Amino acid sequence: MGLDTAKKEIKDSLKLCNFFMKLIGFTLHKPTNLSEIIIQKITFTVTVIYVPIHVFTELSFLYVTSTNSPRVEDVVPLIHTAGYGLLSITKFAVLCFKRKVFAQLLDDLATIWPVPPLAKEAQALKSNSLKSLRIMHSWYFGLNESGVSFYNITPLCLYLFYHIRGQVYEIKTVWKSWYPFNIYKQKWKHVSIYLFEIFSGQSCVWVMISTDLLFTGMSNHIILLLKILQQHLLSLGNSNSTDQENYREVVGCIQLHQKLIQYYKDLESAFTLVNLINICLSSCNICCVLFTIILIEPMLELSNKLFLGASLIQIGLMCWYGDDIIQENAKIADAAYNSNWYTLSPRCRRILAILIQRAQQPIAFTAMGFTNISLITYSAILTKSYSYFTLLYTMYNQD
Template sequence: MEESKKEIDKSLMLTKFCMRRIGLSFKAPKSTSDYVLQKMMFIMTISSMCYHVFGDIIYISLTLFNSPRVEDVVPLFHTFGYGIMSIAKVFVLWYKKDEFGSLIEELGTIWPVPPLDDDAQTIKDKSIAALRIAHQWYFVVNVAGVWFYNLTPIGIYFYQLWQGQDARVGYVWVSWYPFDKHKPIAHVAVYIFEMFSGQSCVWIMIGTDLLFSAMASHICLLLRLLQKRLESLASSARTNEEYYQEIVANIKLHQRLITYCNDLEEAFSVSNLINIVLSSVNICCVVFVIVLLEPLLVISSKLFFASALLQVGLICLYGDSILHANADIASSAYNSGWYQTEPRCRRALLFLIIRAQKPIAFTAMKFTTISLVTYSSILTRSYSYFALLYTIYSDH
């Protein structure tokens, strides 16, 4: 258990780092000061994000009322959508925190630890290495994206000075405030608030997505190891009783993995639904900005576009991996050399094959299955929305 906990914690290192930045943890604080600091950070995070979304709603409403042109309204929606997604995900993290902690503890009881044979160790090492690379790139792209957004107003300011224009430091994004934000002190306060709010959104997005992808990757790893065990079932000389007990143990492991996957799917179902619904809108709006409106913001907008594609793509990729890994269990059981075993072993393997043919998958509140087909649908819808907006924009 100690070895498995160390390996699992290492795979969740970036997840826990991001969660600490927003005042959440799977473990209880070690002292009263840690508890107070954690609660203060969480309250500040939630408050800043809620006002960010509220201010965006007011500003979008005022813009629609005063100037309902597509080029004025569309650039406001992708940051608003990102804020909505972040609020949904932080609610899931907070509400399901204990459940996620239990799932991590449970994973330790079925985690493959040495000694493993060479093939199993290779599968495990490749899976963990691939997950680590994916997490590192996802972390870098998202953090780079938010800091390009944070520093873009300063970059524009120096560009305007270089061009001899009337230079002013702007804001990270446009939002409504119940005071004059252009006064010097208010300007600095708003700029700091928007940087904090934007960074908080990114910490939440990274922490939730890396937690989901890590848990899904580990389930895929265990399913692939189960496939290997099934394929080599009849490769060694055993008694019929030993064959039967091995098949029963594999069936029980498969059932545990199915239950584990279903628990994880239920925990993430709400945030997955909001992800699927809003991702098309976010991608469409930021592409509209990149292609048609703001060349000075092209770097930050492109990084936002890249992070939006990665964000929903990461979820769909690991959801698709779960589908295929479980489906391959049936093929592995069929290729296990079942014809060398007695009838009761064959009946047990038949039970395993039938159950493996029933898909296990992550869903968006049961509305759709999370897979690469879903990712393709999101991109198709994004293009359709963009084409519609482009037509409206061109007509003006």
């Protein structure tokens, strides 16, 4: 009963994540209904075909433009959308190849999930954590969806704007992509490409939202459990329990901490490649879209501003949760030391000392081991973005 309750609560906390996974034809647990299986297979197949083609056409256009007209103002506006597409493909590949790992992580989480009845303080921590997670997921989804929606409707809005003013304007495509044929020669080709770019662009965003919500959701739950563990440790020695009861309680705390460390390691292993590519591309994407907003494309200013906001929040959330895990794990040692450990028996003190030593060893998400994911990393990314921007600005003025 407790395990079923845990799985239900975890599933509810990742409701938005699961919804967007369904939109790209992906699910951590295979559906049992035949109609759902067919729909899932079709959607997955379309996503697998459309997204790589979309990214390939963007990269091709970037290559052709940089070859024919290697000016800063021509090349830079193409980089951030192409980089976003590359990151989406990477995350989609990780989702597919690590599907069983993610499913197992959710099953493992259910075995240590805090289910009722809980102490008042633990229940308050749990409620606040899940509430803040839902709010964060909703805002993140809204920002990303509004950004891609503005990109999708911008060509139509420009057409209406010029049409109302009595001027001629030819509707372009949503994204700047290269195709091996003239898409404007026949109307059906133009309409087909426009619809293709809307769906493929949306799919890239759905992939991004799915993976980011999954990572932040799992990270949030690790942080929640670390905070509850701190409360358990602080309460040690406060009751008139027997030595055997105190011993079992200390052992239970150690076992929970070990499970959380193992859970973190599994999650780190699943996302470490994505984190590396995320960090490598984020500075470049932020720099290029900022340069485009300020100097190049006023017509796409709102869409690019939303893209900038989504990029800053996306890498910011990853670093925020990474930093939180570092801090909360360090507080485990403080909580154990601040408990009434001196009232416990010698054997309880000995194993509590082992827990303190282990908690003093930092745990952190990494980018393939090159750097820890923390707010210091976020600060470094923003600093690099500004440095790249000043370099581009200098090159632009020289041209």
